[in-house]
Amino acid sequence: MKDPKALLGVLRDAIGLGVTALSGAGDDAVLSVEQASIRRALEVLKAQGFNVLVDLTCVDYLGYGKDERPAPPSHPYLPQRWASPPKPPHRFKLVYRLLDLDAASGLERGRITVALWVFDERGGPSVRDLWPNADWLEREVWDLFGIGFTGRGDLRRILLYPEFVGHPLRKDYPIDRRQPLIGPKEAPRPEEGGDLRPAP
Amino acid sequence: MKKSFLLNMGPSHPAMHGVIRLVLELDGERVLGAEAEIGYLHRGFEKQAENDVWNNVIPYTDRLNYVSPLLNNVGYCLAVEKLMKLELPERCQVLRTIACELSRITDHLTCVGASAMELGAFTPFLYLMKAREELYFCIDRLTGARVTTSYTRIGGVKADMPPDFPERVVAAFRVLRESVKDTEALLTRNRIFVDRLKGVGVLDKETALAYGVTGPLLRSAGVPYDVRRARPYLVYDRLDFEVPVGTTGDNLDRYLVRLAEIEQSLRIVEQCFDRLPPGPVAVPDAQLLDAGLMADLGKRGKTGHIFDARAGTDPVLEGSGEAEKPLIAADQPDSVLPPKEEVYNSIEGLMRHFEIVMPSRGIVPPPGEAYAAVEGGNGELGFHVVSDGRSRPWRVRVRPPCFFNMAVLHKLLVGSTVADVVATFGSINMIAGELDR
Amino acid sequence: MSSFWVDALWSAVKVLGAVGFGMGLAGILSWVERKQSALLQDRIGANRADILGYRLLGLFHMLADPIKLLVKEDFVPPQGQRFWHDLAPGLSLACATLCLAALPFGDSFELFGRSWSLRPLPMGAGVVFVLASLSVGVHGIAMAGWSSASAYSLLGGLRGAAQMISYEVAMLSILAAPLFLYGTLDLAEAVRWQARTLWGFLPAWGLLLQPLAFLLFLTAGAAETKRAPFDLPEGEAEIVGYFVEYSGMKFAMFMTTDFVESVVLAGLTTALFLGGWHLPGLGLLGLPQPLFALAGVGVFAAKVVAVLWLLMQIRWTLPRFRYDQLLALGWKGLLPLSLLNFAATAWVVWGWTR
Incomplete structure (x- = not known):
C-alpha cells in the first residue's frame, strides 16, 4: 500500500512547494498541486508506479458555498443544515485519479488523487503520452468545461456535436438553454474527396 | 500505391449495441485504422444531477448502463453514503449485493447473446434471452420494475424483498443454468464460433492497463483485477467466489470470462440467500x-x-x-x-x-467530496460526488467503464477484417447509455 | 395427335410442374424457416396471418408476405444504375429456376405405346447443366453489388461472387467421385444406377457408397447457395450484404432465389446421393407402371423435403463463417479432400472390376 505521506515526500523532493497540500487518508488521499508543476508531478507519480489513470475530470466551483436561501432554523427532526463550506481557491479543479495496479496479482498497490486548481481555460499540460486514455478524457473535459490542454493537437469535442455553442457543465451555463438550430448537412462523399472523419 | 477508402459504420447500423459511429479505413477487407465517434446518446446526466435532489438522481442512474441498472444505483448510493458516513445494516447490504449480482448476470447474458446473434448464431441468443426474462421477472418482483429499477435509496434500499423471493430466484436460476448450458453446448466448442473469435481483437495487458481498461476486458487479458476483490464493498469480503481470468485477451477469452462470471454470480447470490439476516420481527402485542x-x-x-x-x-x-x-x-x-x-x-x-x-428539500450531506467504485458489468464503475452542504449535488461524475473500453477499440481493430469488427465490437459490450451518459 | 404436339404439351406440363414444385417448395420453405426456427428457439413463430379467422399455423403468411412485398415502393438508390439494379434479381431467379429443369423427378414410363420421361428437360449431362446455371447466377450477385451505389453492397457483392466461384470449383471436384462411380453425367442414369442393391438388402445409394462426398457436397452446396453457415454475403445483422438497397418484390426475388437454389441443391443431393425416386420396397406394392413412376415423384419430393429440413436445422444451429475462413475451407479443405476421395474411389473401383 502506497503511503500518501511518503508520496508527498517524494513529490516535495521533486517539485518542492509545487505540491501544496495533502488531504484525506489512505485511498482517498488528495494531493493538491500547482499548475506550473503538474506535469512534473504526474511524471514522478507515474515513475513511482501509478500505471493506470482511472479518471480525469473537472469540477466547477463557481458559486460554491453561496447559499441564496437563508438557513431555516434547525429543528431536531429536520435534516441538518451545514455551515457554509470554505471558498475554493480557484474556479476549476482538475482531478486526476491514479491507481497502482499490480498486473500479476490484480491487487491495488495504492490509489492517489491529484487535484489541480485552474482559474481559466488554459488548463494544464496534456498527459496523453503518459497514459493514452487521457486523450479521450481531456477531450471530454474540453467539451464539457472548456478547459484546454496544452501540448496536444486535436482538441475537439467528443460527446457533443461540433456546432454546439458553449460548455454545458459550467455553472454559468443554465440547464435550460436552447442551442441554435443547425440544418441538415450534405453527407461528405468519399468518392469526391469528402472526409468521413468526425469534424473538429 | 495502395489507396485506402473510408467506410462508415454509422450511428444507425444493424449490429445492435446502441448508437455509435465507427469510421473504418479499409484496404479491401482489412482495417488499417478506426476512429470512433461517440456522444450520440449524451443526455446530460451530470448536468441533470446538479439540478435535482440527492435521492432523485437515482432514477437517472438507472439509465446509465441500462442493462445492469442496479449496479449504477448501488454505485451512486455508496458514494453518497461514503460522503455522509452512513452505516448500512447487514440485511440491506446483502439485499444490495443480491441486486448487484442479478444485474451483472443480465448484463453478461445480453452481451453474450447479442454478440452470438451478430455472428449468425440466432438460437443461443434466444436461449439467453429466455434466461434473462426469468431474471427480469425476479428483479420486477424485488424492485417493481424490470429495467428502470431505482432500487436503492441513500441510506438503504427502497423496501425489503417479498417473502417468496428466494424460491423464485432459485427457480429462475434452474432455468438460467439450463439455458446457459445449452448455449455453451452450441457455442463453446463449436469450431466455427471459436474460429470467428479466437485470435481476434487481442488486447494485451500493457495496453489494457495504459488505457485504464477494467472488468472482463482486463481480466481476459490476464490481470485478475476485480473491484469486488481489490476494494471490497458491501458483503463481498465475506463471500466465496472466483474471479475468472483469461490468457490471451482475444474475443474468445472475453466470451469465456463472461460465461464464467455468470456462474460465479449465481454462486454469490446463493450464498447471500444463505447468509441473509432474519427478516422483520413482529411485535407480539401490536x-x-x-x-x-x-x-x-x-x-x-x-x-x-x-x-x-x-x-x-x-x-x-x-x-x-x-x-x-x-x-x-x-x-x-x-x-x-x-x-x-x-x-x-x-x-x-x-x-x-x-x-x-419534497423536491426542494431532501437529504443534505455535509460539504466535501467522495469517490466510490463498484464492479460494473464492464469494469470499475466509479462515482465522484461533490457536495456543498445543500440539498442538491454540486457535481456527480460517473467514471464509465465503457468509455475506456471504447477508447482502446481502435487498437483492437487494426489488422482485422470488416467481419471481425462486428465480432470485436460486440465483445466489448459497449452500452451507449454508460458511454455517453 | 402428332408426336410433336404431344411432346410439346407433355414438356409444358412437366415444366409447369417443375416450376410449381420449385416455387411452391420455396414458398413453403419460408414458412418452414419461421416455424422450424421457432421450434428450435423455444418460441411460437409467426402465427398472426389469418383468413376469416382461420390461422392455419401461420401458413397464410406465405400469402401475406408476397402481397406486402409487391405493394412496397420500388426504390433504386439515386446514384445506382436502374437497369442493372432491376436485372440482377431477375437474372438470379431465372438461373435458379432453370436448374430445376434438369432434376430427375421420376422414372420414365411406358403408356400408350410411347415412353414418357419425368424429367422436365431430358438431357445427357444434367449435372453440368445445373452447375453452369448456378455459375451464371453469379452475375446476378455481382450486378446487385455494383448497381447499388453503396460501399457495403459492393463489398458484399464481391464477397458473394468470390464465394460462389470458389465453391463451384469445389462442387465439381466433389462430384467427380460419385459420377465416376455411376459412370454417367446423366442424372436419371445416376438414379437408375443407385437402384441396385448391395448384398441383397442395402440400396446402393450414394450416401452409403460415397459418404465423404455426401458430406462435402452438402457443405459445398450450402456455401454455393449462400445458406447458413455460409451466408456472410447476406449476413444481415452483421455486415450488410449485397441486397441492402433492395426493397419490395426485387428483394423477395432474391429471397426466393435463395430458397429455389436450396431446392435445387436438395434435388441434386437426392438424385446423386439418396437414390432419387427409388425406394427399396416400393416395387412390392405392385403398382402399374405409370402409377409407379408417379409414386417415384412422391418419393423424390419426400427426400428433397428431408434434405431441406436438414439444411434448415444446420442454419439455425451454427454461427456464420468469416469470409477468409470460408474461402480457406473451400480451397484448402474441401478441394483436397474431394481429390483424395476421388483417388480412393478410383482405386476401389479399379480393384473391384479386376
Whole structure:
C-alpha cells in the first residue's frame, strides 16, 4: 500500500512547494498541486508506479458555498443544515485519479488523487503520452468545461456535436438553454474527396 | 500505391449495441485504422444531477448502463453514503449485493447473446434471452420494475424483498443454468464460433492497463483485477467466489470470462440467500394494520386506533414499517424515510417524511467530496460526488467503464477484417447509455 | 395427335410442374424457416396471418408476405444504375429456376405405346447443366453489388461472387467421385444406377457408397447457395450484404432465389446421393407402371423435403463463417479432400472390376 505521506515526500523532493497540500487518508488521499508543476508531478507519480489513470475530470466551483436561501432554523427532526463550506481557491479543479495496479496479482498497490486548481481555460499540460486514455478524457473535459490542454493537437469535442455553442457543465451555463438550430448537412462523399472523419 | 477508402459504420447500423459511429479505413477487407465517434446518446446526466435532489438522481442512474441498472444505483448510493458516513445494516447490504449480482448476470447474458446473434448464431441468443426474462421477472418482483429499477435509496434500499423471493430466484436460476448450458453446448466448442473469435481483437495487458481498461476486458487479458476483490464493498469480503481470468485477451477469452462470471454470480447470490439476516420481527402485542388504512384513519383524526398498531406495508412498496426499517436502512433519521407508524402517528414523523421527499428539500450531506467504485458489468464503475452542504449535488461524475473500453477499440481493430469488427465490437459490450451518459 | 404436339404439351406440363414444385417448395420453405426456427428457439413463430379467422399455423403468411412485398415502393438508390439494379434479381431467379429443369423427378414410363420421361428437360449431362446455371447466377450477385451505389453492397457483392466461384470449383471436384462411380453425367442414369442393391438388402445409394462426398457436397452446396453457415454475403445483422438497397418484390426475388437454389441443391443431393425416386420396397406394392413412376415423384419430393429440413436445422444451429475462413475451407479443405476421395474411389473401383 502506497503511503500518501511518503508520496508527498517524494513529490516535495521533486517539485518542492509545487505540491501544496495533502488531504484525506489512505485511498482517498488528495494531493493538491500547482499548475506550473503538474506535469512534473504526474511524471514522478507515474515513475513511482501509478500505471493506470482511472479518471480525469473537472469540477466547477463557481458559486460554491453561496447559499441564496437563508438557513431555516434547525429543528431536531429536520435534516441538518451545514455551515457554509470554505471558498475554493480557484474556479476549476482538475482531478486526476491514479491507481497502482499490480498486473500479476490484480491487487491495488495504492490509489492517489491529484487535484489541480485552474482559474481559466488554459488548463494544464496534456498527459496523453503518459497514459493514452487521457486523450479521450481531456477531450471530454474540453467539451464539457472548456478547459484546454496544452501540448496536444486535436482538441475537439467528443460527446457533443461540433456546432454546439458553449460548455454545458459550467455553472454559468443554465440547464435550460436552447442551442441554435443547425440544418441538415450534405453527407461528405468519399468518392469526391469528402472526409468521413468526425469534424473538429 | 495502395489507396485506402473510408467506410462508415454509422450511428444507425444493424449490429445492435446502441448508437455509435465507427469510421473504418479499409484496404479491401482489412482495417488499417478506426476512429470512433461517440456522444450520440449524451443526455446530460451530470448536468441533470446538479439540478435535482440527492435521492432523485437515482432514477437517472438507472439509465446509465441500462442493462445492469442496479449496479449504477448501488454505485451512486455508496458514494453518497461514503460522503455522509452512513452505516448500512447487514440485511440491506446483502439485499444490495443480491441486486448487484442479478444485474451483472443480465448484463453478461445480453452481451453474450447479442454478440452470438451478430455472428449468425440466432438460437443461443434466444436461449439467453429466455434466461434473462426469468431474471427480469425476479428483479420486477424485488424492485417493481424490470429495467428502470431505482432500487436503492441513500441510506438503504427502497423496501425489503417479498417473502417468496428466494424460491423464485432459485427457480429462475434452474432455468438460467439450463439455458446457459445449452448455449455453451452450441457455442463453446463449436469450431466455427471459436474460429470467428479466437485470435481476434487481442488486447494485451500493457495496453489494457495504459488505457485504464477494467472488468472482463482486463481480466481476459490476464490481470485478475476485480473491484469486488481489490476494494471490497458491501458483503463481498465475506463471500466465496472466483474471479475468472483469461490468457490471451482475444474475443474468445472475453466470451469465456463472461460465461464464467455468470456462474460465479449465481454462486454469490446463493450464498447471500444463505447468509441473509432474519427478516422483520413482529411485535407480539401490536395490532397489524394495513399502512393505507393507517393513513386513512390518521387523516380522519382517529389516532387512537393507530397509536398501538403496527403498520403492515407491502414488502415491495416504498417505505417500511417500524419492524422492517432497521433492516433496510441506515440509522440516520434525517437521511432515510421514517417508518410509517411515525409518519402517520406523529407530526414530527410527517414533517421528516416530507422534508426528505419534497423536491426542494431532501437529504443534505455535509460539504466535501467522495469517490466510490463498484464492479460494473464492464469494469470499475466509479462515482465522484461533490457536495456543498445543500440539498442538491454540486457535481456527480460517473467514471464509465465503457468509455475506456471504447477508447482502446481502435487498437483492437487494426489488422482485422470488416467481419471481425462486428465480432470485436460486440465483445466489448459497449452500452451507449454508460458511454455517453 | 402428332408426336410433336404431344411432346410439346407433355414438356409444358412437366415444366409447369417443375416450376410449381420449385416455387411452391420455396414458398413453403419460408414458412418452414419461421416455424422450424421457432421450434428450435423455444418460441411460437409467426402465427398472426389469418383468413376469416382461420390461422392455419401461420401458413397464410406465405400469402401475406408476397402481397406486402409487391405493394412496397420500388426504390433504386439515386446514384445506382436502374437497369442493372432491376436485372440482377431477375437474372438470379431465372438461373435458379432453370436448374430445376434438369432434376430427375421420376422414372420414365411406358403408356400408350410411347415412353414418357419425368424429367422436365431430358438431357445427357444434367449435372453440368445445373452447375453452369448456378455459375451464371453469379452475375446476378455481382450486378446487385455494383448497381447499388453503396460501399457495403459492393463489398458484399464481391464477397458473394468470390464465394460462389470458389465453391463451384469445389462442387465439381466433389462430384467427380460419385459420377465416376455411376459412370454417367446423366442424372436419371445416376438414379437408375443407385437402384441396385448391395448384398441383397442395402440400396446402393450414394450416401452409403460415397459418404465423404455426401458430406462435402452438402457443405459445398450450402456455401454455393449462400445458406447458413455460409451466408456472410447476406449476413444481415452483421455486415450488410449485397441486397441492402433492395426493397419490395426485387428483394423477395432474391429471397426466393435463395430458397429455389436450396431446392435445387436438395434435388441434386437426392438424385446423386439418396437414390432419387427409388425406394427399396416400393416395387412390392405392385403398382402399374405409370402409377409407379408417379409414386417415384412422391418419393423424390419426400427426400428433397428431408434434405431441406436438414439444411434448415444446420442454419439455425451454427454461427456464420468469416469470409477468409470460408474461402480457406473451400480451397484448402474441401478441394483436397474431394481429390483424395476421388483417388480412393478410383482405386476401389479399379480393384473391384479386376
